[in-house]
Amino acid sequence: MRITQGCFSFLPDLTDGQISRQVQYCLDKGWAVNIEFTDDPHPRNTFWDMWGLPMFDLPDAAGVMMELAECRRVYADRYIRLSAFDSGHGWESVKISFLVNRPKEEPGFRLHREEAAGRALRYTTTAYAADRPEGRRYEG
Amino acid sequence: MPLEDAIDTPEAIAGPIDLRAEFAAAGIEEMLAELDRELIGLAPVKTRIREIASLLLIERIRRKMGLSGALPTLHMCFTGNPGTGKTTVALRMAGILHRLGLLRRGHLVSVTRDDLVGQYIGHTAPKTKEILKKAMGGVLFIDEAYYLYRPENERDYGQEAIEILLQVMESQRDDLVVILAGYGERMDRFFDSNPGFRSRIAHHIDFPDYGDDELLALAELMLQGQNYRFKPEARDAFVRYIARRKAQPRFANARSIRNALDRVRLRHANRLVSDPDRLLSAEDVVSIEASDILASRVFA
Structure with a gap:
């Protein structure tokens, strides 16, 4: 199951050229660009690990792409996303976030149905990948 | 690829191409004229810039004719005696390469050893x-790139910075241009101990010492920039000053001239202040007299 989240989630995965143009847009706006990675695909997992420090003082996207290449080399089998933080007064929030890397195999989610009081049903989803310990989830 | 944006889509053109029109379209002529106006002397540097500009122009035309070729490496090494304009030219080079369409942004990041080399194990790579x-x-x-390598200390972290630099210089040639600068003899020793470095740099440009008339032209340009000017006899005095100063030790070309002019301005100001009763005209505050120059210690 191909997981999507953030901006451009309705599009096919961006090429490096397209990613670079997006990064350049963020840098030109003065936003801090972050590279984050995780191997827990649950949509409510908001705490991803950061790759290096936020990059806010680069004039050109090539610097970010260099870091991204390095991150992909180390964590090729994890989800990697780029996000850009606008520190402008009144915003102080993430303005853009999109996936730039995904594991080769994405097993998807299991749906749990829990029968509660009365005939109520509670639903919850668990990623199959999350059954394995962190760091070894997408080893294949 | 910066060139990709600058160049029209390749289309096979059979007919001849008007070189003059292409020249004008690229804005190269205007740029070279500006360079001639604002930089005095430095013939080898201007020649090399002209060559790079010409290559780019021909490359554009070749693309239009459907012939492709890889862009050359643009990493440079500036060597020369103190005060021959290495830093000044490097500052301008970023703008020039940007205007030629060889660099995307055209900003300059100026660093020395301290900015690249860390102080403990594992500090250097992230810093570089x-x-x-x-x-x-x-x-x-x-x-002063030769400080990167300290042969006397085998555990020096400079070597690590050099390796990262070399790797990026090779793999990301389209993304950045590295310019090294330093005094000739010490750069030679630096390259001898890092042969990989020398071969990755395509342009080794040697900055010659300035001639007497070039130094005078420089002095007048500097004064003009600060809204001063020589009186005719002051100009003659400065010609003599240059000849004498050159014969003295530790002569640093344009830097010595700039320092000399700073001292001349001090004497000029002092001369005006020492006579508080007179009324000053605009002419008085901009003109430098022979006496301001002749008071220098080189005439002692």
């Missing part, structure tokens, strides 16, 4: 990479 990331799309200028 941080600088490289900042320089992407522009020029990385490493002043």
